[in-house]
Amino acid sequence: MRCEDVASHPDFRHLPSIRGVAVDLRYASERNFTGRNLYGSLDCTWLHRLAADGLARAAAQLHEDAPGHRILVLDALRPHRVQVQLWDFLDGTGLRQYVADPALGSIHSFGMALDVTVLDAGGRELDMGSGFDEMDELSHPKLETLHLASGALTPVQVRHRELLRHAMRAGGFNGIDNEWWHFDMLDRRHVRQHFTRVD
Numbered sequence: 001m002r003c004e005d006v007a008s009h010p011d012f013r014h015l016p017s018i019r020g021v022a023v024d025l026r027y028a029s030e031r032n033f034t035g036r037n038l039y040g041s042l043d044c045t046w047l048h049r050l051a052a053d054g055l056a057r058a059a060a061q062l063h064e065d066a067p068g069h070r071i072l073v074l075d076a077l078r079p080h081r082v083q084v085q086l087w088d089f090l091d092g093t094g095l096r097q098y099v100a101d102p103a104l105g106s107i108h109s110f111g112m113a114l115d116v117t118v119l120d121a122g123g124r125e126l127d128m129g130s131g132f133d134e135m136d137e138l139s140h141p142k143l144e145t146l147h148l149a150s151g152a153l154t155p156v157q158v159r160h161r162e163l164l165r166h167a168m169r170a171g172g173f174n175g176i177d178n179e180w181w182h183f184d185m186l187d188r189r190h191v192r193q194h195f196t197r198v199d
Helices: 003-008 049-065 080-089 141-150 155-170 188-194
Strands: 012-014 021-023 046-048 070-075 113-119 173-175 182-185
Touching: 003 012, 012 049, 021 049, 046 049, 049 070, 049 113, 049 155, 049 173, 049 182, 113 155, 141 155, 155 173, 182 188
Parallel strands: 021 070
Antiparallel strands: 012 046, 070 113, 113 182, 173 182
16 A cells, blocks of 8 residues: 555544644654665554554553653654665664665554654653664663663653653563654564554
8 A cells, every 4th residue: 555545544543633642753854873764755643453452541641750751753654765765874884773674564564663752741752862774772662771770861861761661561562672752553473474664
């Protein structure tokens, strides 16, 4: 299915319809690691309805844990054609661990993955200790204990990450080892076998 057809497909839900969620798609701007707007005229403010329902639950949990705070979506549905561009951009850099191989298919391209952070009650992004798409070990959740012990991450920064993870887990999402901002809905193999990829 092409991205241009998502809006008329019943399996997808528009992000602006989800209460307690803000949207700032970084690949629809130049504020990403490529320095280019990769989405152009494509509307990528969509998720598969299962992931969208999970995001709504996550937003409700965050509001309960930290009233006035909101989830900020940095990326959601990412067409396969854009995934190829990201993969090609990182060719030869040694950084491809941060981008799914298009030959397998990114879970973003099925509308079943999200990149997110948290906005405080004043609309400011919480300090997570590293930026979105910062391709560095400081971004790795699995290394947070070491970074905390060394002082590379502060207790406040780790608490902010835990706040985000708690909300996303409540929505049914799973985090990954090397990006604090990335969350998948369902098992990746299952998604690739049973869901429709958006090109």
